[in-house]
Amino acid sequence: MKLGRRTSWFLTAFGVWSVIIWTTFLKNLWKDSGGQAFTDGDHGRPTAFFWVHLLLAVTSLLLGLVVGGIGVRSLRTLRRS
Numbered sequence: 001m002k003l004g005r006r007t008s009w010f011l012t013a014f015g016v017w018s019v020i021i022w023t024t025f026l027k028n029l030w031k032d033s034g035g036q037a038f039t040d041g042d043h044g045r046p047t048a049f050f051w052v053h054l055l056l057a058v059t060s061l062l063l064g065l066v067v068g069g070i071g072v073r074s075l076r077t078l079r080r081s
Helices: 005-031 048-080
Strands: none
Touching (some): 005 048
16 A cells, blocks of 8 residues: 655654654653652652553554654655655
């Protein structure tokens, strides 16, 4: 299957955007300024909120990498032809 140039750029941009957004989210989750992710501040045990949001962020980050990779591969294919 061959993707168009616009679609390839969209997938690449989506992948980059996803990596930036979810990396920032993970950093903020780890810092936890609201006190929801850990029981007793920075040194407490992780809560269910932390684990659910960590799973969400990691899954979304991996999907963003896959989608961005598809876009980059498609752009390389289009450049060769």
